[in-house]
Amino acid sequence: MNNTLLDYVSRTELESRWTRVRREMECDALIVLHNVGIFYLAGTMQAGVLWFPREGEPVLAVRKSYERAKTESPLQNIVPFKSYSELPSLIPNPGKTLGFELDVVPVATYEQVSKHFKAASLVDASMTVRKARAVKTPYEVSCI
Numbered sequence: 001m002n003n004t005l006l007d008y009v010s011r012t013e014l015e016s017r018w019t020r021v022r023r024e025m026e027c028d029a030l031i032v033l034h035n036v037g038i039f040y041l042a043g044t045m046q047a048g049v050l051w052f053p054r055e056g057e058p059v060l061a062v063r064k065s066y067e068r069a070k071t072e073s074p075l076q077n078i079v080p081f082k083s084y085s086e087l088p089s090l091i092p093n094p095g096k097t098l099g100f101e102l103d104v105v106p107v108a109t110y111e112q113v114s115k116h117f118k119a120a121s122l123v124d125a126s127m128t129v130r131k132a133r134a135v136k137t138p139y140e141v142s143c144i
Contacts, residue, residue, distance in 0.1 A: 009043035011074035020132040028095025029053040034104040044072035051091045099125025
């Protein structure tokens with residue numbers, strides 16, 4: 001049995017991705033709920049919610065495997081949570097316009113999360129992450 005170390009996504013790689021996603025953003029922040037989007041922007045696939053602002057450090061609220069998320073992701077703001085009702089206290093200034101990936105998030109999940117951000121205007125940001133992911137970085141090419 002070969003015992004190799006996992007290759008985690010580096011902070012530098014994530015910051016490169018963040019720059020590309022932010023160029024596509026037409027909202028103040030994204031609320032990322034789908035595991036592929038979370039992995040792309042945070043470097044971990046642990047169940048949770050990623051608040052991704054137009055500027056500054058994202059916040060990853062992790063429902064399961066908090067310790068694993070801390071190991072896998074170079075994000076500075078990783079917090080545990082149990083219920084979507086905790087999100088307003090974890091993200092006190094979410095932004096005036098929040099984008100959701102409505103093409104991949106189940107309606108029930110969207111409704112459960114969005115009701116906690118009533119002061120914000122909610123928009124479909126489905127193509128924001130998708131457009132950035134379409135162009136591969138050298139790191140991503142090396143993984144193929």
